[in-house]
Amino acid sequence: MPKLGMEPIRRAALVKATIDEIGANGSLDVTVSQIAKRAGMSSALAHHYFGGKEQIFLAAMRHTLSVYAAEVRGALIMADTPRERLEAIIRAGFGTSNFRREVIAAWLNFYVLAQTSSEAKRLLTIYQRRLHANLMFNLRPLLGDDAQDAAYRIGGLIDGIYLREALTITKTSSKAATKHVLAALDLELGKTK
Amino acid sequence: MPKLGMEPIRRAALVKATIDEIGANGSLDVTVSQIAKRAGMSSALAHHYFGGKEQIFLAAMRHTLSVYAAEVRGALIMADTPRERLEAIIRAGFGTSNFRREVIAAWLNFYVLAQTSSEAKRLLTIYQRRLHANLMFNLRPLLGDDAQDAAYRIGGLIDGIYLREALTITKTSSKAATKHVLAALDLELGKTK
Protein backbone atom coordinates (compact mmCIF):
# COMPACT_ATOMS: atom_id res chain seq x y z
CA MET A 1 0.00 0.00 0.00
CA PRO A 2 2.44 2.69 1.06
CA LYS A 3 3.63 4.53 -1.99
CA LEU A 4 6.63 6.76 -1.53
CA GLY A 5 6.66 10.51 -1.97
CA MET A 6 3.34 10.96 -0.23
CA GLU A 7 4.43 13.80 2.00
CA PRO A 8 3.75 16.73 -0.35
CA ILE A 9 0.47 15.17 -1.45
CA ARG A 10 -0.69 14.63 2.10
CA ARG A 11 0.36 18.08 3.18
CA ALA A 12 -1.48 19.71 0.29
CA ALA A 13 -4.58 17.65 0.97
CA LEU A 14 -4.51 18.65 4.62
CA VAL A 15 -4.08 22.33 3.81
CA LYS A 16 -7.03 22.29 1.47
CA ALA A 17 -9.13 20.29 3.89
CA THR A 18 -8.30 22.75 6.66
CA ILE A 19 -9.53 25.73 4.68
CA ASP A 20 -12.66 23.89 3.61
CA GLU A 21 -13.36 22.70 7.11
CA ILE A 22 -12.89 26.14 8.63
CA GLY A 23 -15.16 27.52 5.94
CA ALA A 24 -17.80 24.85 6.40
CA ASN A 25 -17.64 25.19 10.14
CA GLY A 26 -17.30 28.96 10.31
CA SER A 27 -14.74 28.87 13.06
CA LEU A 28 -11.35 27.62 14.09
CA ASP A 29 -13.21 25.20 16.26
CA VAL A 30 -12.45 22.27 14.03
CA THR A 31 -10.82 19.10 15.18
CA VAL A 32 -7.75 17.53 13.68
CA SER A 33 -9.84 14.42 13.10
CA GLN A 34 -12.37 16.35 11.02
CA ILE A 35 -9.63 17.84 8.91
CA ALA A 36 -7.88 14.51 8.50
CA LYS A 37 -11.10 12.74 7.60
CA ARG A 38 -11.91 15.33 4.97
CA ALA A 39 -8.43 14.86 3.59
CA GLY A 40 -8.90 11.11 3.56
CA MET A 41 -6.49 9.98 6.23
CA SER A 42 -6.25 9.30 9.94
CA SER A 43 -5.67 12.04 12.45
CA ALA A 44 -2.43 10.41 13.50
CA LEU A 45 -1.06 11.00 10.04
CA ALA A 46 -1.95 14.67 10.19
CA HIS A 47 0.02 14.95 13.40
CA HIS A 48 2.83 12.99 11.82
CA TYR A 49 3.23 15.46 8.97
CA PHE A 50 2.52 18.71 10.75
CA GLY A 51 3.39 18.14 14.37
CA GLY A 52 0.34 19.85 15.78
CA LYS A 53 -2.87 21.67 15.14
CA GLU A 54 -1.50 25.19 15.12
CA GLN A 55 1.05 24.31 12.50
CA ILE A 56 -1.71 22.94 10.30
CA PHE A 57 -3.52 26.26 10.65
CA LEU A 58 -0.40 28.22 9.85
CA ALA A 59 0.27 26.14 6.77
CA ALA A 60 -3.29 26.79 5.60
CA MET A 61 -2.75 30.48 6.15
CA ARG A 62 0.50 30.55 4.25
CA HIS A 63 -1.18 28.77 1.40
CA THR A 64 -4.08 31.20 1.32
CA LEU A 65 -1.75 34.16 1.35
CA SER A 66 0.46 32.74 -1.35
CA VAL A 67 -2.47 31.99 -3.62
CA TYR A 68 -3.60 35.55 -3.15
CA ALA A 69 -0.12 36.89 -3.88
CA ALA A 70 0.15 34.77 -7.00
CA GLU A 71 -3.14 36.07 -8.29
CA VAL A 72 -2.11 39.66 -7.77
CA ARG A 73 1.17 39.03 -9.54
CA GLY A 74 -0.67 37.35 -12.37
CA ALA A 75 -3.03 40.23 -12.81
CA LEU A 76 -0.19 42.73 -12.74
CA ILE A 77 1.66 41.41 -15.78
CA MET A 78 -1.25 42.29 -18.00
CA ALA A 79 -1.28 45.89 -16.79
CA ASP A 80 0.92 48.65 -18.12
CA THR A 81 -0.15 51.94 -16.60
CA PRO A 82 -0.39 52.73 -12.88
CA ARG A 83 -4.12 53.09 -13.21
CA GLU A 84 -4.41 49.70 -14.87
CA ARG A 85 -2.23 48.15 -12.25
CA LEU A 86 -4.37 49.55 -9.44
CA GLU A 87 -7.42 48.12 -11.09
CA ALA A 88 -5.68 44.77 -11.44
CA ILE A 89 -4.82 44.70 -7.74
CA ILE A 90 -8.40 45.40 -6.79
CA ARG A 91 -9.86 42.88 -9.20
CA ALA A 92 -7.44 40.20 -8.10
CA GLY A 93 -8.34 40.70 -4.46
CA PHE A 94 -11.97 40.07 -5.24
CA GLY A 95 -11.29 37.36 -7.78
CA THR A 96 -13.31 34.20 -7.68
CA SER A 97 -10.78 32.10 -5.79
CA ASN A 98 -10.45 34.55 -2.90
CA PHE A 99 -14.11 35.35 -2.86
CA ARG A 100 -15.65 32.04 -2.07
CA ARG A 101 -17.44 31.60 1.21
CA GLU A 102 -14.93 29.16 2.69
CA VAL A 103 -11.99 31.34 1.79
CA ILE A 104 -13.53 34.49 3.22
CA ALA A 105 -14.48 32.65 6.38
CA ALA A 106 -10.96 31.29 6.59
CA TRP A 107 -9.48 34.78 6.27
CA LEU A 108 -11.74 36.05 9.00
CA ASN A 109 -10.63 33.27 11.28
CA PHE A 110 -7.01 33.90 10.47
CA TYR A 111 -7.49 37.37 11.90
CA VAL A 112 -8.71 35.74 15.07
CA LEU A 113 -5.77 33.37 15.09
CA ALA A 114 -3.48 36.37 14.78
CA GLN A 115 -4.64 37.51 18.21
CA THR A 116 -3.09 34.41 19.74
CA SER A 117 -0.36 33.29 17.42
CA SER A 118 2.49 35.66 16.70
CA GLU A 119 3.34 33.77 13.54
CA ALA A 120 -0.20 34.26 12.26
CA LYS A 121 0.06 37.92 13.12
CA ARG A 122 3.34 38.17 11.26
CA LEU A 123 1.82 36.61 8.16
CA LEU A 124 -1.16 38.94 8.16
CA THR A 125 1.07 41.95 8.68
CA ILE A 126 3.09 40.90 5.67
CA TYR A 127 -0.09 40.70 3.63
CA GLN A 128 -1.18 44.16 4.71
CA ARG A 129 2.22 45.67 4.03
CA ARG A 130 2.44 44.10 0.62
CA LEU A 131 -0.98 45.38 -0.31
CA HIS A 132 -0.09 48.83 0.95
CA ALA A 133 3.21 48.85 -0.92
CA ASN A 134 1.54 47.73 -4.12
CA LEU A 135 -1.07 50.43 -3.89
CA MET A 136 1.49 53.08 -2.94
CA PHE A 137 3.80 52.24 -5.78
CA ASN A 138 1.07 52.85 -8.31
CA LEU A 139 -0.70 55.71 -6.59
CA ARG A 140 2.42 57.80 -6.14
CA PRO A 141 2.85 58.69 -9.82
CA LEU A 142 -0.77 59.79 -9.86
CA LEU A 143 -1.14 61.47 -6.49
CA GLY A 144 2.32 62.30 -5.18
CA ASP A 145 2.34 62.91 -1.46
CA ASP A 146 -1.32 62.07 -1.12
CA ALA A 147 -0.60 58.50 -2.15
CA GLN A 148 0.14 57.36 1.38
CA ASP A 149 -3.26 58.26 2.77
CA ALA A 150 -5.08 57.12 -0.33
CA ALA A 151 -3.39 53.72 -0.16
CA TYR A 152 -4.41 53.38 3.45
CA ARG A 153 -8.01 54.12 2.60
CA ILE A 154 -8.21 51.81 -0.39
CA GLY A 155 -6.55 49.02 1.56
CA GLY A 156 -8.90 49.51 4.48
CA LEU A 157 -11.90 49.52 2.19
CA ILE A 158 -10.84 46.24 0.61
CA ASP A 159 -10.54 44.61 4.01
CA GLY A 160 -13.79 46.13 5.20
CA ILE A 161 -15.77 44.85 2.25
CA TYR A 162 -14.21 41.46 2.81
CA LEU A 163 -15.44 41.56 6.37
CA ARG A 164 -18.95 42.42 5.28
CA GLU A 165 -19.01 39.61 2.82
CA ALA A 166 -18.01 37.23 5.57
CA LEU A 167 -21.44 37.94 6.96
CA THR A 168 -23.61 37.72 3.88
CA ILE A 169 -22.54 36.50 0.51
CA THR A 170 -24.57 36.58 -2.67
CA LYS A 171 -23.83 35.51 -6.22
CA THR A 172 -23.21 39.08 -7.31
CA SER A 173 -21.22 40.31 -4.36
CA SER A 174 -17.85 39.80 -6.00
CA LYS A 175 -18.85 42.09 -8.86
CA ALA A 176 -20.43 44.59 -6.52
CA ALA A 177 -17.40 44.68 -4.26
CA THR A 178 -15.11 45.31 -7.19
CA LYS A 179 -17.34 48.05 -8.52
CA HIS A 180 -17.46 49.83 -5.18
CA VAL A 181 -13.72 49.80 -4.65
CA LEU A 182 -13.08 50.95 -8.18
CA ALA A 183 -15.49 53.81 -7.58
CA ALA A 184 -13.55 54.72 -4.46
CA LEU A 185 -10.37 54.62 -6.49
CA ASP A 186 -11.85 57.04 -9.01
CA LEU A 187 -12.74 59.35 -6.19
CA GLU A 188 -9.20 59.21 -4.88
CA LEU A 189 -7.88 59.98 -8.32
CA GLY A 190 -10.11 63.02 -8.43
CA LYS A 191 -12.52 62.03 -11.17
CA THR A 192 -15.72 63.96 -10.83
CA LYS A 193 -18.65 62.05 -12.21
CA MET B 1 -25.29 35.61 52.81
CA PRO B 2 -27.67 35.58 49.88
CA LYS B 3 -28.98 39.05 49.23
CA LEU B 4 -32.00 39.32 47.03
CA GLY B 5 -32.10 41.08 43.69
CA MET B 6 -28.73 39.83 42.60
CA GLU B 7 -29.80 38.77 39.14
CA PRO B 8 -29.22 42.04 37.26
CA ILE B 9 -25.93 42.58 39.07
CA ARG B 10 -24.69 39.09 38.27
CA ARG B 11 -25.80 39.34 34.68
CA ALA B 12 -24.04 42.65 34.18
CA ALA B 13 -20.88 41.34 35.81
CA LEU B 14 -20.92 38.29 33.57
CA VAL B 15 -21.42 40.37 30.44
CA LYS B 16 -18.50 42.60 31.29
CA ALA B 17 -16.33 39.65 32.26
CA THR B 18 -17.17 37.95 28.98
CA ILE B 19 -16.00 40.90 26.90
CA ASP B 20 -12.86 41.27 28.98
CA GLU B 21 -12.09 37.60 28.81
CA ILE B 22 -12.58 37.43 25.05
CA GLY B 23 -10.37 40.47 24.74
CA ALA B 24 -7.68 39.08 27.02
CA ASN B 25 -7.81 35.73 25.33
CA GLY B 26 -8.18 36.93 21.78
CA SER B 27 -10.75 34.32 20.89
CA LEU B 28 -14.12 32.83 21.73
CA ASP B 29 -12.16 29.97 23.17
CA VAL B 30 -12.89 30.98 26.72
CA THR B 31 -14.46 28.73 29.27
CA VAL B 32 -17.52 29.50 31.30
CA SER B 33 -15.38 28.95 34.37
CA GLN B 34 -12.91 31.64 33.30
CA ILE B 35 -15.72 34.10 32.71
CA ALA B 36 -17.41 33.25 35.99
CA LYS B 37 -14.17 33.48 37.91
CA ARG B 38 -13.45 36.89 36.44
CA ALA B 39 -16.94 37.96 37.43
CA GLY B 40 -16.39 36.63 40.93
CA MET B 41 -18.75 33.69 41.06
CA SER B 42 -18.93 29.99 40.36
CA SER B 43 -19.53 28.62 36.90
CA ALA B 44 -22.72 26.98 38.09
CA LEU B 45 -24.15 30.41 38.80
CA ALA B 46 -23.32 31.61 35.33
CA HIS B 47 -25.24 28.66 33.93
CA HIS B 48 -28.04 29.38 36.32
CA TYR B 49 -28.53 32.92 35.07
CA PHE B 50 -27.85 32.46 31.38
CA GLY B 51 -28.61 28.84 30.64
CA GLY B 52 -25.59 28.25 28.47
CA LYS B 53 -22.43 29.58 26.98
CA GLU B 54 -23.88 30.84 23.72
CA GLN B 55 -26.45 32.89 25.54
CA ILE B 56 -23.71 34.50 27.56
CA PHE B 57 -21.96 35.42 24.32
CA LEU B 58 -25.12 36.80 22.82
CA ALA B 59 -25.80 38.91 25.87
CA ALA B 60 -22.28 40.31 25.63
CA MET B 61 -22.89 41.10 22.00
CA ARG B 62 -26.17 42.83 22.65
CA HIS B 63 -24.50 44.89 25.30
CA THR B 64 -21.65 45.90 23.02
CA LEU B 65 -24.05 46.86 20.27
CA SER B 66 -26.27 48.84 22.56
CA VAL B 67 -23.35 50.77 24.03
CA TYR B 68 -22.30 51.60 20.52
CA ALA B 69 -25.80 52.67 19.55
CA ALA B 70 -26.07 54.84 22.62
CA GLU B 71 -22.83 56.57 21.81
CA VAL B 72 -23.91 57.33 18.29
CA ARG B 73 -27.23 58.69 19.53
CA GLY B 74 -25.41 60.80 22.07
CA ALA B 75 -23.08 62.26 19.49
CA LEU B 76 -25.96 63.02 17.17
CA ILE B 77 -27.86 65.34 19.49
CA MET B 78 -24.99 67.79 19.41
CA ALA B 79 -24.98 67.91 15.63
CA ASP B 80 -27.25 70.09 13.52
CA THR B 81 -26.23 69.86 9.91
CA PRO B 82 -25.95 66.66 7.85
CA ARG B 83 -22.21 67.18 7.60
CA GLU B 84 -21.90 67.54 11.36
CA ARG B 85 -24.00 64.48 11.89
CA LEU B 86 -21.86 62.41 9.57
CA GLU B 87 -18.81 63.50 11.46
CA ALA B 88 -20.49 62.62 14.73
CA ILE B 89 -21.30 59.11 13.51
CA ILE B 90 -17.71 58.53 12.47
CA ARG B 91 -16.23 59.93 15.65
CA ALA B 92 -18.58 57.89 17.80
CA GLY B 93 -17.62 54.70 16.04
CA PHE B 94 -14.01 55.30 16.83
CA GLY B 95 -14.66 56.72 20.28
CA THR B 96 -12.54 55.56 23.16
CA SER B 97 -15.01 53.05 24.54
CA ASN B 98 -15.34 51.17 21.25
CA PHE B 99 -11.70 51.46 20.49
CA ARG B 100 -10.17 49.63 23.38
CA ARG B 101 -8.33 46.41 22.64
CA GLU B 102 -10.84 44.13 24.38
CA VAL B 103 -13.80 45.70 22.65
CA ILE B 104 -12.23 45.50 19.21
CA ALA B 105 -11.23 41.90 19.82
CA ALA B 106 -14.74 41.18 21.01
CA TRP B 107 -16.27 42.68 17.87
CA LEU B 108 -13.97 40.63 15.71
CA ASN B 109 -14.99 37.48 17.50
CA PHE B 110 -18.63 38.37 17.21
CA TYR B 111 -18.17 38.26 13.46
CA VAL B 112 -16.88 34.74 13.89
CA LEU B 113 -19.79 33.85 16.12
CA ALA B 114 -22.13 35.16 13.45
CA GLN B 115 -20.94 32.40 11.14
CA THR B 116 -22.37 29.81 13.52
CA SER B 117 -25.15 31.52 15.42
CA SER B 118 -28.04 32.94 13.48
CA GLU B 119 -28.91 35.22 16.36
CA ALA B 120 -25.41 36.68 16.32
CA LYS B 121 -25.71 37.15 12.59
CA ARG B 122 -29.03 38.91 13.06
CA LEU B 123 -27.54 41.30 15.58
CA LEU B 124 -24.60 42.17 13.37
CA THR B 125 -26.86 42.69 10.39
CA ILE B 126 -28.91 45.10 12.44
CA TYR B 127 -25.77 47.01 13.31
CA GLN B 128 -24.73 47.23 9.68
CA ARG B 129 -28.15 48.30 8.54
CA ARG B 130 -28.40 50.94 11.21
CA LEU B 131 -25.02 52.34 10.29
CA HIS B 132 -25.95 52.34 6.64
CA ALA B 133 -29.28 54.04 7.30
CA ASN B 134 -27.65 56.68 9.47
CA LEU B 135 -25.09 57.46 6.83
CA MET B 136 -27.66 57.46 4.06
CA PHE B 137 -30.01 59.76 5.85
CA ASN B 138 -27.33 62.41 6.15
CA LEU B 139 -25.60 61.84 2.84
CA ARG B 140 -28.74 62.09 0.76
CA PRO B 141 -29.26 65.85 1.23
CA LEU B 142 -25.65 66.35 0.17
CA LEU B 143 -25.27 63.79 -2.61
CA GLY B 144 -28.72 62.80 -3.79
CA ASP B 145 -28.70 59.53 -5.67
CA ASP B 146 -25.01 58.99 -5.06
CA ALA B 147 -25.68 58.69 -1.34
CA GLN B 148 -26.35 54.97 -1.50
CA ASP B 149 -22.94 54.07 -2.88
CA ALA B 150 -21.15 56.60 -0.73
CA ALA B 151 -22.76 55.19 2.40
CA TYR B 152 -21.69 51.71 1.42
CA ARG B 153 -18.11 52.86 0.98
CA ILE B 154 -17.93 54.83 4.19
CA GLY B 155 -19.49 51.99 6.13
CA GLY B 156 -17.11 49.49 4.62
CA LEU B 157 -14.15 51.71 5.39
CA ILE B 158 -15.17 52.01 9.03
CA ASP B 159 -15.38 48.25 9.36
CA GLY B 160 -12.14 47.73 7.47
CA ILE B 161 -10.18 50.09 9.65
CA TYR B 162 -11.66 48.38 12.67
CA LEU B 163 -10.39 45.09 11.33
CA ARG B 164 -6.91 46.48 10.87
CA GLU B 165 -6.85 47.79 14.38
CA ALA B 166 -7.81 44.35 15.63
CA LEU B 167 -4.38 43.35 14.41
CA THR B 168 -2.23 46.17 15.72
CA ILE B 169 -3.29 48.82 18.10
CA THR B 170 -1.31 51.90 19.06
CA LYS B 171 -2.03 54.83 21.30
CA THR B 172 -2.79 57.07 18.36
CA SER B 173 -4.80 54.69 16.22
CA SER B 174 -8.15 56.02 17.34
CA LYS B 175 -7.22 59.52 16.16
CA ALA B 176 -5.66 58.22 12.98
CA ALA B 177 -8.66 56.10 12.13
CA THR B 178 -11.01 59.02 12.61
CA LYS B 179 -8.84 61.26 10.49
CA HIS B 180 -8.72 58.79 7.64
CA VAL B 181 -12.43 58.21 7.51
CA LEU B 182 -13.15 61.92 7.71
CA ALA B 183 -10.79 62.42 4.79
CA ALA B 184 -12.69 59.79 2.85
CA LEU B 185 -15.90 61.59 3.71
CA ASP B 186 -14.51 64.83 2.33
CA LEU B 187 -13.63 63.03 -0.86
CA GLU B 188 -17.14 61.68 -1.13
CA LEU B 189 -18.53 65.15 -0.62
CA GLY B 190 -16.36 66.39 -3.44
CA LYS B 191 -14.00 68.64 -1.58
CA THR B 192 -10.81 69.06 -3.54
CA LYS B 193 -7.84 69.62 -1.33
Added chain:
DNA sequence: TTGTTTATTGACTCGTCAATCAACAAAAAA
Protein backbone atom coordinates in the same frame (compact mmCIF):
# COMPACT_ATOMS: atom_id res chain seq x y z
C1' DT C 1 -43.48 28.61 62.72
C1' DT C 2 -43.53 26.57 58.35
C1' DG C 3 -43.11 26.83 53.57
C1' DT C 4 -41.50 29.06 49.34
C1' DT C 5 -38.59 31.68 46.58
C1' DT C 6 -33.89 33.30 45.46
C1' DA C 7 -28.91 32.78 45.77
C1' DT C 8 -24.99 29.96 45.71
C1' DT C 9 -21.53 26.32 45.23
C1' DG C 10 -18.72 21.81 45.22
C1' DA C 11 -18.84 17.68 43.24
C1' DC C 12 -19.95 14.92 39.50
C1' DT C 13 -21.13 13.20 34.69
C1' DC C 14 -20.35 12.67 30.18
C1' DG C 15 -18.27 13.78 26.28
C1' DT C 16 -14.55 15.40 23.38
C1' DC C 17 -10.11 16.14 21.64
C1' DA C 18 -4.93 16.78 21.00
C1' DA C 19 -1.24 14.13 21.14
C1' DT C 20 1.33 9.68 21.59
C1' DC C 21 2.54 4.97 20.67
C1' DA C 22 2.99 0.41 19.26
C1' DA C 23 2.56 -2.14 15.39
C1' DC C 24 2.17 -3.26 10.60
C1' DA C 25 3.41 -2.74 5.53
C1' DA C 26 6.00 -1.74 1.60
C1' DA C 27 9.77 0.21 -0.85
C1' DA C 28 14.67 0.98 -1.18
C1' DA C 29 19.33 0.58 0.36
C1' DA C 30 22.86 -2.43 2.41
Added chain:
DNA sequence: TTTTTTGTTGATTGACGAGTCAATAAACAA
Protein backbone atom coordinates in the same frame (compact mmCIF):
# COMPACT_ATOMS: atom_id res chain seq x y z
C1' DT D 1 18.54 -11.12 2.44
C1' DT D 2 18.61 -8.01 6.11
C1' DT D 3 18.07 -3.37 7.45
C1' DT D 4 16.50 1.11 7.13
C1' DT D 5 13.44 4.50 5.69
C1' DT D 6 8.79 6.02 4.71
C1' DG D 7 3.84 5.60 5.19
C1' DT D 8 -0.09 4.44 7.91
C1' DT D 9 -3.55 3.53 11.50
C1' DG D 10 -6.28 1.82 15.70
C1' DA D 11 -6.12 2.23 20.27
C1' DT D 12 -4.98 4.75 24.21
C1' DT D 13 -3.90 8.45 27.39
C1' DG D 14 -4.56 12.44 29.84
C1' DA D 15 -6.63 16.69 30.21
C1' DC D 16 -10.23 19.76 30.11
C1' DG D 17 -14.84 21.70 29.80
C1' DA D 18 -20.13 22.27 29.45
C1' DG D 19 -23.88 21.38 31.83
C1' DT D 20 -26.44 19.08 35.91
C1' DC D 21 -27.61 18.29 40.61
C1' DA D 22 -28.02 17.91 45.35
C1' DA D 23 -27.33 20.47 49.24
C1' DT D 24 -27.02 24.71 51.97
C1' DA D 25 -28.60 29.18 53.40
C1' DA D 26 -30.71 33.54 53.73
C1' DA D 27 -34.87 36.30 52.98
C1' DC D 28 -39.66 36.56 52.77
C1' DA D 29 -44.57 35.07 52.85
C1' DA D 30 -48.17 32.25 55.10
